[in-house]
Amino acid sequence: MAKQPVLDLNTLIDRPKINIDGKAFDLYSAEELSILDSQWFTVKGQEIEAAAGKDNQEEVEGLVSEVCRRCLVACPDEVFDRLSGSHKMAIAELFTRLLLQRKTRVAGAIAQMVLESRKKTPATPTGASSSPGSSASSAAIRTGGSAKRRPRS
Template sequence: MAKDPILDLSTLIDRPFINIDDTRYELFTADELSIADSHWFSAKGAEIEKLAAGDDDQAMDIAVSELAERCLVNCPQEVFDGLSGTQKLAITEVFTRLLLQRKARQAGAIAKLILDNQKKTPTGAKSSHGSSVSSAALRTGGSSKPRPHS
């Protein structure tokens, strides 16, 4: 029987935060996002990557600003408007890393589940790794010499 949960979910929100001019501003967490919000963030991130490869700096600044603003919880507009483009980009990078950490935890949980299931026999019992006897069929004829490639 499993000792640890395969997935640990909580309905209590513990938001990460950043400081802007010594004032705390919270970031949304991945668990708070709706499916539509998650899709919006993914699409906006892809748009920024595409814009970064081009030379439309104004469009990229606008996209980064939109993304950064949606990451923050209740940040006054005048505070947000005082941030530089580089600072807004830093907010989006921190937020993206937080989302990726969550996805990595989920991927780890899935990988653990798969590995745990591979260690079990069809009856649910764990397979034995103690035997060194091969379960492969014995050769009944033919040569064991390697064949030349044709």
């Protein structure tokens, strides 16, 4: 019986698209971002949260605009400049959700792999595998006496 792959990777980039005034524009795909790009988006998200916590509207708008610009593959300035702050926030939120979906898929693949490996090697409470001929522990069961420690004489 063939095993199902735990992770399905594709090297062909399929970019998500959004429409702005009826014209389609590409967003970068999570798969084509470098590790540094992914980290950049994480840091910018933290900066947006911090600025929003300080109720700094100008800083939040500037950061959201910067994130939005970096999400779009090739959006002309005249089109980008027509976007309102809420439009840019919607694009940034969508892009963030797409990134999180990818992370969720990878985490799910890892969890599935861990579950599969645990099914293959049942362990006793001590972590040692049980012997093939026995399903019980070989430790003796205490039948009496006190568990309280006694002082040394």
